[in-house]
Amino acid sequence: VKDNGRNGYGFYERGLTTGLTERMSLEAELRKVVERGELELYYQPKVDLLCARSAGCEALLRWRHPSLGLLTPDRFIRIAEETGIIVEIGGWVLRTACEAAVRWNRGGWADFTVAVNLSVRQFLGHDLAGEIQAILAETGCRPEWLELEITENLLLEDRDETRATLGQLRDLGLKLAIDDFGTGYSALNYLARFPIDILKIDRSFVQGIGRDESSEKLVRGIVSLARSLHILLVAEGVETAGQAAYLQQIGCHLAQGYLFAKPLSEEQLVSWYKQYRQQ
Ligand code: C2E
Ligand code: CA
Ligand code: CA
Ligand code: CA
Helix, strand or coil: CCCHHHHHHHCCCCCHHHHHHHHHHHHHHHCCCCCCCCEEEEEEEEEECCCCEEEEEEEEEEEEECCCEEECHHHCHHHHHHHCCHHHHHHHHHHHHHHHHHHHHHCCCCCCEEEEECCHHHHCCCCHHHHHHHHHHHHCCCHHHEEEEEEHHHHHHCCHHHHHHHHHHHHHCCEEEEEEECCCCCCCCHHHHCCCCEEEECHHHHCCCCCCHHHHHHHHHHHHHHHHHCCEEEECCCCCHHHHHHHHHHCCCEECCCCCCCCECHHHHHHHHHHHHHC
């Protein structure tokens, strides 16, 4: 029972007892989730505010649990990370996203990209760049169709192993994005030391637009920082037309959020894409 603290932390919103029981059964089931085919990817489009076009999406993981229904990552990602199961799950996510990118691009969606979220754990103790290279070769996915989203924490730990892997991924021609930008203990100097292409402004700042001045100042600061470093920006969690207008006006042209679309099944994404282009 020495794991108590950790379990309690993972499920701080529920009772500790429920947390422990749920965790133990989920953990056992998670080990078989790939072979049982219970994982699904949903895709949230990224739109260009200037030309109302979508040039890509982010893949978001879901677990179609036999009795609990469709689970979002907050229910299981932490367990998958702590147990290391995330390495196998992450491989499935990369392969599935690449296969989808090939379908879309062959189907005529020119240079439609897919962004995949990576856990720190996927960088440690296994050859991530080699794995991705093999997946690209096997699926026929072009490197420019795949973006990788990492968090600031990965860069702040600054291990040789991670640094080498990021260099190899960049050499393969993939784009690297920093997720939830602004929420970590960022020392910002990592932006100069690592090959970063994209910053994703965290939803907490975007949702402050129109509500509090300090969020707006922060967002404007991030826009000018990105511009001077020649890094592309994506605003996350855009929910209102007012937020979109503000972002467009200050020069942040790429956005994701419920205003445009929630995460969609592949079938839903296909119909969303057709309609959106006709607007
Ligand atoms: P994230 O990468 O920051 O993804 C954005 C989250 O915000 C998603 O939650 C998305 O559904 C939600 N979202 C998008 N637009 C809006 C909006 O306008 N308003 C609000 N309130 N929320 C919005 P989701 O799908 O539950 O994913 C949660 C987190 O789980 C992700 O945060 C990411 O860190 C992680 N995750 C998702 N898929 C994977 C994966 O394949 N591998 C790993 N390692 N982590 C994943
Ligand atoms: Ca993300
Ligand atoms: Ca994010
Ligand atoms: Ca997040």
